[in-house]
Amino acid sequence: MSAARSPHPATPSRKWPVAILGATGAVGQSFIRLLANHPWFEVAEVAASDRSAGKSYREATHWLESDLPARVARLTVGRCDPALVQAPIVFSALDAGVAGDVEAAFARAGRVVLSNAKNFRMEEDVPLVIPEVNASHLAALPVQRTRRGWRGAIVTNANCAATGAAVALAPLQAAFGIEQVFITTMQAVSGAGYPGVPSLDILGNVIPYIGEEEEKVERELPKLLGGWDGVAFRPASFAVSAHTNRVPVEHGHTACLSVKLNRRVTAAEAQDVLAAWRGDPSVMGLPTAPEQPLVVTMADARPQPRRDAMAGNGMTVTVGRVRRDPVLDLRLVAMSHNVIRGAAGGSVLNAEVLAARGEFASP
């Protein structure tokens, strides 16, 4: 965000206090890093498992990257209980094992929960949102509230591997229509959290399996690129086949995609469509929105995780090697930062979209 940019019209006069659930884990730490100097949100509360509760955040956390913000370091870690947490906006980095009950409890208690967990992603009234791709899905929130009797709400973001692919496919779906998707991923170890993947397993190695990951990619992509018809989500009609692999990379998931479209296109046509895409205009200018959600590289050997993952401060998906597929129509490589765009950064951007739409009471 350049200093010159004038503040977004939705910028509040005072920051909204927010809570982080699962604050001590790897994704929780990313929330704290990304919110450290956020113009709209301030981390007021951190909550985690009972084992951490009562300790200072510094004590409770094996901090992984860069500097732990001093203000957060001094916060006392609380329990993940809506009766004990004040903040109206809650970022959830909880494990799937507990996220279901806890996130529902917070929504019931009137909080807006931005969730990274898989639990609610495929629910028929819960938006699964990458806002440049499908901010329109947020229209489901009133239905969610009515149906479930919640005063708050849950908005989920997608699996980290599905996210980069969805951004790369969204312009193609819009321009040409997609019929089939073959995707093979090479995923960074940070996607498995901390301690996550043992070094004895991954040094100089490839692990051709990530538990449940292929299923997530296959079911989330059609929902992400589908629509909301006022009553339910209508998934896009294409089928997806996913191979997911772990590789010895720190950050950045790479996906090789072969795509069948509704009509024949040249590589140049596809490149133009991808390069011109800016996504939902309501997202532009938000504090965490990158200048471009998708950048096309023409270099032979890009995108690469180590060199491109931090494009747009980790929020830009880099697409390269757009070329004809000898079997289907098009193939390409998409690379995105799994912890930022694919997890915490995506949630923060979702919260900003909600704020810009007036979903939160003035802080």
Place this chain on the structure above:
Amino acid sequence: MSAARSPHPATPSRKWPVAILGATGAVGQSFIRLLANHPWFEVAEVAASDRSAGKSYREATHWLESDLPARVARLTVGRCDPALVQAPIVFSALDAGVAGDVEAAFARAGRVVLSNAKNFRMEEDVPLVIPEVNASHLAALPVQRTRRGWRGAIVTNANCAATGAAVALAPLQAAFGIEQVFITTMQAVSGAGYPGVPSLDILGNVIPYIGEEEEKVERELPKLLGGWDGVAFRPASFAVSAHTNRVPVEHGHTACLSVKLNRRVTAAEAQDVLAAWRGDPSVMGLPTAPEQPLVVTMADARPQPRRDAMAGNGMTVTVGRVRRDPVLDLRLVAMSHNVIRGAAGGSVLNAEVLAARGEFASP
């Protein structure tokens, strides 16, 4: 090779002297390692570029792995000229830039050339051989000799990434017929030779591009799995789409494959077919032949290059994660040692097949 195994009937009373062309490079070194104690062949001559000629092999070579056999270390490196090389059998690890002319000159001069270079692979009268898969293609040699007026011959082995895939696909092609293949590879750095991939490019990174590799995989697979009709090779009729990637792995190429078959099969049917496959029976028992050219693993997270590349002394392809593909029919992961099965070991096995067929005069 267990000591108990009785010698193959083709075992010669004296070893054939062989020459290595391009002996100082990474693949050349692999030939020397694999032939160090070979029961049929003995490295009698080493040849390389003019820069190395005249030096001892030890001096001329930056030896990479394990111990340089003392006898070879003392050989004087010669020039790649059939007038200066005696051996009737020649293993070529030459770069494509020079392999074309040099290999043809050796064939013309009556030598049988086992080539790792791409130059002749797609020629209509040159066999491209993984012997368990298509030893029958060697029937093209008389035609090759007649057409080209060569007293010798050229037999090529396949691209290292195509090799593992071909072995995994051969049983499926035979049992069910293949219509489409999507393949995404994660290839070891040793595939690029030495010095090869700079560490600054690949440490903690993925490079989604290997020059010409996708084209090789796409055109070699149909030739490998096709037939020889007495006049020309008839490629198999399936189409291939390949994504090839470099990953920070030392040895072992991993391939994720999605396959459309002529008929619907269950994962169990496919596993059975793969597990039962032994390949061309004339290969069994040859000195370099593994007990099984293909092993199926049922473990969740295998095959892995670091843990499985040396299966069958590097000659066995390990296949895992055989499962239904949600778009096509079947998907699976194939992993093989790119330097052994995919390069030098494949050439040696081809030479053994030729020897067993009586292609070489008694040494």
Place this chain on the structure above:
Amino acid sequence: MSAARSPHPATPSRKWPVAILGATGAVGQSFIRLLANHPWFEVAEVAASDRSAGKSYREATHWLESDLPARVARLTVGRCDPALVQAPIVFSALDAGVAGDVEAAFARAGRVVLSNAKNFRMEEDVPLVIPEVNASHLAALPVQRTRRGWRGAIVTNANCAATGAAVALAPLQAAFGIEQVFITTMQAVSGAGYPGVPSLDILGNVIPYIGEEEEKVERELPKLLGGWDGVAFRPASFAVSAHTNRVPVEHGHTACLSVKLNRRVTAAEAQDVLAAWRGDPSVMGLPTAPEQPLVVTMADARPQPRRDAMAGNGMTVTVGRVRRDPVLDLRLVAMSHNVIRGAAGGSVLNAEVLAARGEFASP
């Protein structure tokens, strides 16, 4: 072990049954690999924590490397209780947290315990043995038994980082006398067991700290290179300063050593002494003994863990870059396999020495 070598005179007519304590962990697995075809010992029992007890070894274990021997896979994991374990010889891969009590209980119950744990290493009546270096320390066993009232005994092997250094220093101590040792290690991740070092911590990184490791190296080296005077161990009189680091290497600890000697020596003198050293003659020819416990390389850039760790099947320490030290006398680099020479292999060799000395009743 070449097939031609005639059997060691101590070879028993039947194998001794042995038990592995802590059998499911990384070092436990190494015992099972190393003992899979051992001519003297047979893994008859496997014991581990209560969590694993009652399961088959295959079920209880996340097997890491190569193939799990089928016979061991079927063993039922027992508890680490001498009342439930029959074997007279016990290899302990237990964590330090439990090793103290358990190993003592086994020794009290008449078993000979070969321990990898730190607990007893520095006890005044417990030998800390690298047999080529100090097999003479085994003379302490009768004193140990008398003092402690044990029918069995405990023999420990050294810390994995201390082991390679001790082998490299032993010839220098014998020939020249050592006054000071500066050692900086670069240690493989397998030294931390499994799951051990998280990949997020070590990929592309160096961790300049390993808990308690420097203390172990500093106190074990003088004991290893010291003597047994019939009553107590007399540590060698040199002082040691150790820096220990973790690096992204799978197997093989590298140590840079600067050494002050009792007298000035040239690099060539030191190389000769190191190259000529064969260690305690009683060790030669034992099944796990390498042809040479120490090999000197003259190559510029060796030893290297990936290229030299498996020298002597992982039992040979490779020493290189022997040169004058501009401040002290000598400097050199020593590299050894931390899991084999530095852990399980060292214990097995210790057991073989005991067997050859007649410490075990006929099986």
Place this chain on the structure above:
Amino acid sequence: MSAARSPHPATPSRKWPVAILGATGAVGQSFIRLLANHPWFEVAEVAASDRSAGKSYREATHWLESDLPARVARLTVGRCDPALVQAPIVFSALDAGVAGDVEAAFARAGRVVLSNAKNFRMEEDVPLVIPEVNASHLAALPVQRTRRGWRGAIVTNANCAATGAAVALAPLQAAFGIEQVFITTMQAVSGAGYPGVPSLDILGNVIPYIGEEEEKVERELPKLLGGWDGVAFRPASFAVSAHTNRVPVEHGHTACLSVKLNRRVTAAEAQDVLAAWRGDPSVMGLPTAPEQPLVVTMADARPQPRRDAMAGNGMTVTVGRVRRDPVLDLRLVAMSHNVIRGAAGGSVLNAEVLAARGEFASP
């Protein structure tokens, strides 16, 4: 540099044009990155080998990291000839093979050369400068000009491994006096330039040798921490023993140091001295000067290259594990960014110091 900081008094009204020699290599690229938005200097000319001359910089360069600044991309690469280069200030990233003659020619032609090459570092009238440590050495320039008859001058920066160590040792030398230094380094692959270290050599490996590196560290440290007496440099009187190793790390050299001091100190005393040190006050506030040239970490397992190399935008040396040495007095670990602080960034800071001293005519 925070926007709030008021400009340094030496800030020129117009930027000085500068030239980069050896602009296409890895260090040359770092100069271009570091100078992209420099407030005082502007890259006006790029020069390299004859092979590159005449091409645009973009064409001539295999650009490695982040984005190539568009303005520089369009520059035409020139020859390294002072007759063809206008800029009064010249940053040299030349290889030692050519740096000697070329840098001297530029100095003779009146240019101030900031050199990364080893050629002139140990000359008796050429300053070897890490300005926080020994900006006072710049007083040698008039003597250099007089002696050599140069209108320009050469100022060198130190070897990348010596640099971090010198910063860590400078406060100890000042406070306590140093007698002996033992240093073992673990150096990043970027220190070898591009293509540099082959991945086949370094993946999962340690290479215990870097050509000439130990000699550089041993002779440069005493010069860096010594004085200029008006006629010649007087090296500090301590002796240095260096082991230098290459490890699979991208950026950041780690050094383990054991130090003998003139008097006994506690770890706490040493920590206080290190933490309080700010270096030569004339450096503070310069555009490339970090807030602190040295930061002391109290964390157990720090500094680490991947987590600490970018401290102070790559210009801060992080020191940790300051503790008593059991043989000498003190030991500690120092880590610094080899390409920024240890190469291009160091040169830029040297140029800023010269500018602040009025060494350059107004641009």
